[in-house]
Amino acid sequence: MATHSKIIVIAGPTASGKTSLGIALARKYGGEIISADSRQVYRGMDIGTGKVTRREQRGIPHHLLDVASPKRTFTAAQYRKQGQRAIASILKHGKVPFVVGGTGFYIDALLGDTPLPDIKPDAVLRKKWERRSAPELFAMLQKKDPRRAAEIDRHNKRRLIRALEIIETTGSPVAPRTARTSAYATLFIGLRPDPATLHKKIHDRLMVRLRHGMIAEVRRLHEKKGISWKRLDDLGLEYRFVSRYLRGLMDRNAMTAELERAINRYAKRQMTWFKRNPDMHWITDPAAADRLVKRFLMDLD
């Protein structure tokens, strides 16, 4: 059996301690970090996303941070492309890639079996279909691609529009899902703190962010960088709720309370995604990761 290049993934819900664990392991085992975070790719979104500072990086190179303007949507396909490039470059230098982050979709796009059809988003089509109702869109899809229609979430306009977009652009049905075999040997480590601990960490971290200028950051994005309220809302969590507060849609207490709840819900959605991965090695204590990594890098294969 050929020796596959090794990659280590550190996943887990927000505030579970992925970042510092990743850096510690990268330092110990000669690694570099590839961030798998759909919001940390944007420049100027630092406090709200909990982006590592230069200093916290402790000399470990970080990839896929600050690679896009928040004005435009950064997509999973772009992530995959740039991520693959980063992996290749890290391996070339004889280092170990550590994919660290909480965006399960990005991790799968990069390493898993989620195929991303090579069809770019079409703003015109999307805008046109946006006006239609989900049942209408579903009926259209059923007609053009019964196979895809049978498995899709018929209420989710975003998915329906994407499926129709693929069909419209290629003139043929959406390719069925096929298992992709990764070219790498991958160790999946999942951080799963007990719920009470996680909730507390989420709460404490939110208080720190508020103290460290998170509100000013969002205001700056809107006033200085020209990021629309709508866009900030779409970016979710801190950007969504702080912008609503800045718009006067809610007072500060409501903003804080609702944001905290939203973050907790988000953490659960992340877990729902990661739980599906049968290869995930779940740990509660970050210290347990070391043994897994050591064995993975030393042993077999």
Place this chain on the structure above:
RNA sequence: GCGCAGGUGGCGGAGUGGUCAAUCGCAUCAGACUGUAAAUCUGACGCCUUCGGGCUACGCAGGUUCGAAUCCUGCCCUGCGCA
């Protein structure tokens, strides 16, 4: 003390004689995820269930009625106004 308004599920809030275990929103729980993924979307949500249904419920206690969250009486409680 008098007058007025009101007491409904974890919360907010509909319902004013039957089709109400009770619209809806929030919270909570579970889940989905083919280029927006911190986004988007779905289901469950009184208790029990062999999933057919059964049981207990709309402040408390009585009453009217074939039938009440809905009508009547008394009581308790809350808010506002007058004393």
